[in-house]
Amino acid sequence: MNRKILLAAAAFLIAAPLQAHNVWIKPSTTTVAGESGWVTFDVAASTDVYNADHRPMGLNMIKAIAPDGSEARIENGSTGQLRSTFDLHLTQQGTWRIGTESAGVTGSYKLDGQEYRVGGRGGPPPGAQGGPGAAPGGAARPSGPTPSGPVVVPGGADFSPPEGATDVKLTLTSNRNFVFVTLGMPSEIRLSGSGLELEPVTHPADLIAGEPATFRFLVDGKPAAGIEVEATPDGRRFRDEQGTITATTDANGEASLDWPAAGLYWVHASFSDETSPRPGITGRRFQYTANVEVMAP
Amino acid sequence: MSPIAYRIIFTGAAAAGLSAPAAAGTVELTVAIPQLKVAEYHRPYVAIWLEQVGQPNIRTLAVWYDYDNRENAGTKWLRDLRTWWRKGGRNAAKPADAVTGATRAPGVQKVRLDVGALKPGNYALVVEAAREEGGREQVTLPFNWNGKSATASASGRTELGAVKAVIKP
Numbered sequence: 001m002n003r004k005i006l007l008a009a010a011a012f013l014i015a016a017p018l019q020a021h022n023v024w025i026k027p028s029t030t031t032v033a034g035e036s037g038w039v040t041f042d043v044a045a046s047t048d049v050y051n052a053d054h055r056p057m058g059l060n061m062i063k064a065i066a067p068d069g070s071e072a073r074i075e076n077g078s079t080g081q082l083r084s085t086f087d088l089h090l091t092q093q094g095t096w097r098i099g100t101e102s103a104g105v106t107g108s109y110k111l112d113g114q115e116y117r118v119g120g121r122g123g124p125p126p127g128a129q130g131g132p133g134a135a136p137g138g139a140a141r142p143s144g145p146t147p148s149g150p151v152v153v154p155g156g157a158d159f160s161p162p163e164g165a166t167d168v169k170l171t172l173t174s175n176r177n178f179v180f181v182t183l184g185m186p187s188e189i190r191l192s193g194s195g196l197e198l199e200p201v202t203h204p205a206d207l208i209a210g211e212p213a214t215f216r217f218l219v220d221g222k223p224a225a226g227i228e229v230e231a232t233p234d235g236r237r238f239r240d241e242q243g244t245i246t247a248t249t250d251a252n253g254e255a256s257l258d259w260p261a262a263g264l265y266w267v268h269a270s271f272s273d274e275t276s277p278r279p280g281i282t283g284r285r286f287q288y289t290a291n292v293e294v295m296a297p
Numbered sequence: 298m299s300p301i302a303y304r305i306i307f308t309g310a311a312a313a314g315l316s317a318p319a320a321a322g323t324v325e326l327t328v329a330i331p332q333l334k335v336a337e338y339h340r341p342y343v344a345i346w347l348e349q350v351g352q353p354n355i356r357t358l359a360v361w362y363d364y365d366n367r368e369n370a371g372t373k374w375l376r377d378l379r380t381w382w383r384k385g386g387r388n389a390a391k392p393a394d395a396v397t398g399a400t401r402a403p404g405v406q407k408v409r410l411d412v413g414a415l416k417p418g419n420y421a422l423v424v425e426a427a428r429e430e431g432g433r434e435q436v437t438l439p440f441n442w443n444g445k446s447a448t449a450s451a452s453g454r455t456e457l458g459a460v461k462a463v464i465k466p
Contacts, residue, residue: 093390205387206383
């Protein structure tokens with residue numbers, strides 16, 4: 001398989017809007033026994049989660065993190081028409097985290113009467129400087145503003161508007177989509193302290209139908225109240241209703257999900273506000289998805 | 298069955314009632330493994346353990362599996378004994394030698410197992426079976442221990458037949 005084509009396809013997929021389509025990672029299992037083991041994954045975006053009927057997701061963003069925090073290589077990657085697939089060789093006992101994690105800045109500002117669009121889709125126009133992440137510490141002052149319409153500048157996670165910018169409306173974004181696979185005994189799940197994160201009170205390896213599980217949601221490392229969490233089971237094609245269960249986080253950031261049946265669930269939460277996380281940024285918009293397996297009692 | 302929160306524990310860690318064997322008690326256990334008329338029959342994996350009501354720790358008494366499978370491939374399927382796996386099986390890379398045994402043929406299997414010293418209280422002896430190309434079933438034998446002796450029995454429907462236990466100090 002031609003790697004260039006794969007990369008080009010991946011870039012296109014990231015650029016293409018995925019509105020109303022949910023990105024999911026489907027593991028062959030999340031419970032593995034033995035000295036080592038293999039797990040295979042499908043990755044795609046579709047309306048009904050885990051039903052590969054729309055678009056594959058690129059694999060260039062996928063990272064596999066071993067229990068000790070090191071990054072492991074994914075193997076046998078392939079992107080098809082409807083889903084991408086890859087394998088992971090589990091060589092360390094404990095809980096592995098597999099998925100995507102991204103952050104950026106999106107929005108707009110004006111400088112000397114010219115409007116600038118930050119981040120989003122499409123990339124810089126001809127003549128604009130820099131690639132992704134090329135504007136650290138507020139140094140972004142792209143050359144060659146076109147008189148007709150806004151100039152698009154890339155918005156890395158550490159983007160700040162240039163000095164003298166007006167009409168600043170810039171949102172810090174963070175998006176995570178993980179699956180947790182445990183070889184042998186479960187181990188602690190490491191958190192980063194930024195964006196929206198799930199801190200397991202109930203470990204993903206301990207989810208059982210009929211036993212409510214508790215997840216704590218953190219925004220920039222702090223427990224976040226009032227976050228709506230939804231969990232949609234696999235197999236929407238074979239039933240009439242979505243079957244989504246929902247919960248809202250309490251003052252401790254904790255939400256309790258009572259799984260009605262065993263199976264694969266797409267757990268999703270989002271958060272946004274107008275709080276400035278740092279100078280020059282006027283709001284936050286975070287998303288978090290966990291793909292979890294609930295076992296029969 | 299009321300949900301019980303099981304936390305991560307190490308097999309062999311001393312629990313309130315499931316302490317290390319001082320004056321070792323024993324269980325005489327009879328487990329019927331049904332004869333099944335199927336095209337491809339594999340002997341089931343079986344885990345036998347003791348749990349105390351309200352305590353997360355379990356004491357694994359026996360695990361019957363393909364422990365001598367070449368390249369350790371036998372351990373791969375231990376997770377199919379899913380309740381035992383979650384409650385304590387996964388806490389060790391593989392079951393301790395003292396509890397490891399080969400898979401057993403259909404018929405009535407009689408074993409005598411060391412259960413350690415038990416404090417008075419309510420316990421359950423659990424037998425879980427999982428079969429390749431087959432199903433999985435768990436049979437729970439609750440009993441009250443007053444320091445003398447106790448008996449318990451229950452029966453499975455699919456992967457296990459009658460299970461009887463006589464527990465003695």
